[in-house]
Structures are given as C-alpha cells and as structure tokens.
Amino acid sequence: MSEGRYTRIEAVDVARQLEACGEAFYDAARKHARDGEVEALLRHLRDEERAHSRAFDALLAGIEEAQGDWRADPAYETWMRAFAVRRVFPDPEHARSQVERLDDRGLLGLAIRFEQQTIEFLEQLRSQLAPGEEAVIDTLIAEERQHERLLRARVERLHG
Helix, strand or coil, X not given: CECCECXXXXXXXXXXXXXXXXXXXXXXXXXXXXXXXXXXXXXHHHHHHHHHHHHHHHHHHHHHHHHCCHHHCHHHHHHHHHHHHHCCCCCHHHHHHCCCCCCHXXXXXXXXXXXXXXXXHHHHHHHHCCCCCCHHHHHHHHHXXXXXHHHHHHHHHHHC
C-alpha cells in the first residue's frame, strides 16, 4: 500500500482470497443442497469462483516481480487482518463450515450475502486504486453482480 492507495497487485490478492472462500463455500453448499436446480446453480458458481481464483493467481504471478515485497508492508497487513474478521467467510474452512445448518433457502441467502459483501468490498477497493488500475476490479464486479442476480432468481423460483 503506498500513500493510502492500494496497488493493483494488492487488490488482486484480496480478490483472489475472496474467490477462494467463495469456491470453498459453493463446493460445500452444492453437496448439501436438496434441490437439483439449487445444486446445479451452486456448482456453476463454484466453477466461476474457481476460474476467477485461477485468473487472479495468473495475474499475480505476472506482476509480483515488478511490485517487490508488497506483502511485507505493515499497513497492508493490518488492513487485511481487519478486513478478514468482517467478511462473511473469513477463510475457506469457515466458508465450508456454514452449510451444515442451512436448508436450500438458507444456502442461497448466505450466498447472496457473500456476493453482496464481495461487491461492496470491490467497490470500496476500486475507489482506492490509482487511475488506470480499475479494469480488473470492474470486470470482477460485473461478474459478481451476475452471480447475485442468478441467486436471487433462484430464490424467487423457490418461493414461487
């Protein structure tokens, strides 16, 4: 983090961590779902989160060398710790543990909360980026909004 603004690599690292938690949750949730259509949607979202995570891994690998030891910045470490405790899923194991007590509606509701929180975080993070560094986050925000729409549509069909 430099001068109070997050670099592209820091944003990508956080996004990668969010995607890993989403993948873990959707994988566990799809196994727990009772309705076949809910299971199929959760499987699709798991695959989307996995693809996002891989894309971010590749992006990180391509730009890390130019950024130096950015993870050693104390301000970034402090910010990441504070962010982690406020997330719907602080880590992948926590994400997996949440599905046991939920029915399909509960799974979808938690998934919507996760997508909303991810979108809110990315929008806040986008405002911290230097000009020209927003494209990666803009793409992710659009995809996460689509995930939320798919989940809401499925909830409507369950209530219908």
